[in-house]
Amino acid sequence: MRRDAVGETITYVVNRNINFTNVCFVGCSFCGFGRGPQAADAYSLSFEEVIRRAREAWDCGASEVCIQGGLPRDLDGYFYRDLLRAIKRSLPAMHVHAFSPMEIDYGVLKTGLPLRDYLKMMKDEGLGSIPGTAAEILDDLIRRQLSPNKLPVARWVEIITAAHELSIPTTSTMMYGHVEEPADWVRHLLLLRSIQKRTGGFTEFVPLGFIHQNTRLYKHGGARPGALRDEHLRVHALSRVLLHGAIRNVQVSWVKLGIETSLACLQAGANDFGGTLMEENISKAAGATYGEYVSPEEFRANIRSISRVPAERSTTYKVRRTFGRREDDPPSVSPPLRLARTETHAVYTEGAY
Secondary structure (H helix, E strand, O other), X not given: OXXXXXXXXXXXXXXXXXXXXXXXXXXXXXXXXXXXXXXXOOOEOOHHHHHXXXXXXXXXXXXXXXXXXXXOOOOOOOHHHHHHHHHHHHOOOOXXXXXXXXXXXXXXXXXXXXXXXXXXXXXXXOEEEEOOOOOOOOOHHXXXXXXXXXXXXXXXXXXXXXXXXXXXXXXXXXXXXXXXXHHHHHHHHHHHHHHHHHHOOEEEEEEEEOOOOOOHHHHOOOOOOOOOHHHHHHXXXXXHHHHOOOOOOEEOOHHHHHHHHHHHHHOOOOOEEEEOOOXXXXXXXHOOOOOOOOOHHHHHHHHHHOOOEEEEEOOOOOEXXXXXXXXXXXXXXXXXXXXXXXXXXXXXXXXXX
């Protein structure tokens, strides 16, 4: 099925992930990232710092920045618009993949604008696409267990659908390995399939394994300790089967799975290795230990190790370059990353809500 849909190519994107604040009032039990505003390790990046990181990524060959963050109570209603505007003015050709449905909903609440007007405003300011995160499991009973303050399923679907209708593409995701059952995976995937059949706006599906170590959900006995390897393989294979003919691209999350398991999942239905990231805070805060950066050279070497064809893509899956032999590869450009000191925590502690 994977071969019929996308052939033997495995794609990746050169991007940078920027989590601009960890201050958040939502209190998701599965998250180890969020902090209260007075926490010793709370941080908020200035626009200047976000732009510096985005420019650094551009200079290293990135075509995308992925921008997400916590939800501070005192966030200005037009903060997301102004941040987007600042990035696009500095780097007009950079694709900005930003603001989950939860953040979009918060922006709508803070500005008082109707949803479609808010999305139109963001698109006009240069929003290229939206991460389909904040999905977790699209079942309201499970969502109330995981995060009572998260937006309900109907609102997630409404925001995603409105974005698609305005020609703003989105990704789609599912977090698994916590309190859900396999039947929940099926219902979640079929809902995504039905949305895609109506709108055609999903660029990819990304299964996200639950990282448990530093989360209240696990520490307080509310969840199992994430998925085992066989479960990761089953989820990626099931995704390919149930989304066949609807969502072409199934991505592995190497930051959650590690390279070895990611390669196995790429042989079990997936076809995209994700992004270089360059920095990542949310999975790391929950306890992930697989690093924050995979270079394009490493992606290509790993893809070739399973006899597949590497290709660099854009956010929306336009192939930028397909690579043949290793000796034909371009020279490497290692990112000289200079992270803000407030973000380089050796250990993230639980709580601060």
